[in-house]
Amino acid sequence: MATEVYLVRHGETMFNQLDKVQGWCDSPLTVKGINDLKRTAQVLSQVYFDNMYSSDLKRAIDTVHLMRDANQVSEIGKIKKLPEFREVFFGSFEGDDIRDTWKQVAHAAGLSNEDDVTRIINQVGIYEFREATKQADPRHLAENKAELDERMIQAISVLGDLSRQEQRVLIVSHGDFIKTLGIKYWNKSDGLHDIIFPDNGSVSRGILHENGEFEIVDYNVDAKDI
Template sequence: MTVTAYMVRHGQTYLNYYNRVQGWIDSPLTDKGIEDAKNAGKRLKDIPFNAAFSSDSGRAIDTARLILKQNPNNMNIISYQYPELREQFHGYFEGSDLSQMWQFVGVQVQETTESEVLKTLAWNGLGI
């Protein structure tokens, strides 16, 4: 039996827009996030999905709903939400400025930006 999975990130949220760290903290989709989700739905509308899975965060549920709304078979698609599919919890940094978080984390590897930190971690075999 072959299983095909399609992965879609949630649409842009207000915390994304304002460059804030967002893991477990939730934020509504922006107009752009809503449009991006609708566009993803249009691109996936002909896929005969059996089920849809998302985290239990509002942004993920809304994105999945907007995507499935474009599918003519959406009445037959079962949708599941699981807390286990949430993004990583960022603890102290939740809601903070994203650049400040990467500067703080970067001190550990002598880098100051997200791209430099991730490149250093990948180069050192620590994975990303």
């Protein structure tokens, strides 16, 4: 049985608002983030889900609780937290100023005087950007392409095992992780180049097939357009 997967990005956080690097480190949802999520939750309130899951980071947990509490047609009990769906890990850069971080990453990638992540990726490619981030990290802890690929595959496998008897599930994850899933699994992506970063509270819809294969069929859309 195939499982329909609604991937929701968490709401805006304080670190999003302050332009700080936010991967495995956490910060609370802002008032705007909560209000945006309430609109998403209201749109999804009449969609039946067999289950809901989330990353184990608090901003995702808070988001999935909003989704569950607003839903009027599902009976969701305790929500299982899946660390495999955490945000991309930025190592020593966690919590640092975004532009200062991207300057260091750009330098490691052979670029100078660049602090905009989109322009860096457009010049060197998403995979070289991952490698440059790990290289620029003083402790080399940031996830590179190979490490992130391995975690994505594990995430899909874990979700497949959990949802084997479920027709539709919702899982709250994170912007860069959902984007990386999109690069790999979205049927409109070539699997090589960067794609747009998903909005806070947006929905990407995937199909997890019985044989374990996964595909994203809708990416970064307003819940009302699903």
